[in-house]
Amino acid sequence: MKLDDTFIGKNVRKFRDEKKMTQARLAEIADLSVPYISYIEAGQRRVSLETLCQIADALDVTVNDFLYDNVR
16 A cells, blocks of 8 residues: 555645644644645655644544545
């Protein structure tokens, strides 16, 4: 099974935008850096399950919301 980092990043951004949250605010809530959030959203960094959970919690969504239709 391979995960598409770009797909996950687009979903992170989609949910962040829906919450009208800045990258800075998401980074603060998830205890991550702003550049790291930017890299994730651009699909330039592979995100660990632990980090994905932190982001999901900060956005009040599930990890499954980021992964749906992503597994190939």
